[in-house]
Amino acid sequence: MKTFSYDGTWEGLLSAIFLTYKEPNAAISNPRDGITMFGAETVETNAEYAERLTSGMERLNPEMPLFAFRAFCAEYEGFETDLLLSLRFGFEREADPFSQRQIPFIRRVAEAERKAGGEAHRFLGLVRLVNAGGDLYVGDIEPDCNILPLIGQHFYDRYNDQRIIIRDVKRLLALVSQPPAGWWLTELTEIAPLPEDKEFTEMWKGYFQAMANPERVNKKLQRQFVPLKHRKHLHEFR
Secondary structure (H helix, E strand, O other): OEEEEOOOOHHHHHHHHHHHOOOOOEEEEOHHHOOOOOOOEEOOOOHHHHHHHHHHHHHHOOOHHHHHHHHHOOOOOOHHHHHHHHHHHHHHHOOOHHHOOOOHHHHHHHHHHHHHHHHHHHHOOOOOOEEOOOOEEEEEEOOOOOOHHHHHHHHHHHOOOOEEEEEEOOOOEEEEEEOOOEEEEEEOOOOOOOOOOHHHHHHHHHHHHHHOOHHHOOHHHHHHHOOHHHHHHOHHHO
16 A cells, blocks of 8 residues: 655645545555654645646535535544545546445545534534633634634624634634634644633623523533533633
């Protein structure tokens, strides 16, 4: 088996798949997994290759590039090779491969897409911001998947008159939204404590107390929708 490595970016992965498509026993390793394959060939990121592969996916299904990107955000080990095999399967048959989920490598990609997409949707309601001065608001999250690229446009559109920073403390990554310039991701070197904002905390607590119906409390359902591991970043649970 011939192994290829890339820089860990989405464009880098597309470049690697483009160049290894005709390698019958190719595998692609991600530096994120912490596995250095002896003799692995490094693939340089190439925007033209990435665009050509994206166009090929769109030919099979206009939604396929976004579908594959959401699966990429799930960050499971072995995803790169699974995606390579899935795309090879689809292009050989000139059909969307993700309609054939009985095939193990396609099913794993589809399950990853569902996981990342579901978590991104859930976090649209689980981000709590505090005022850091002026029109700047900051919040922290610790998602299982790398969802910041999936929620950036939502928060940019929703808070179109405020500057927003959402920090993924697990990955040292931040979403910066600054209308009208746009939104982008940036790497962090450390996570400084959030500023104290007792007013926001009390407002959130008051809101949930006013909305709550003590007769209909369901702790099990609450833990399902708001897992315990996320509550340290939510005002209403402090």
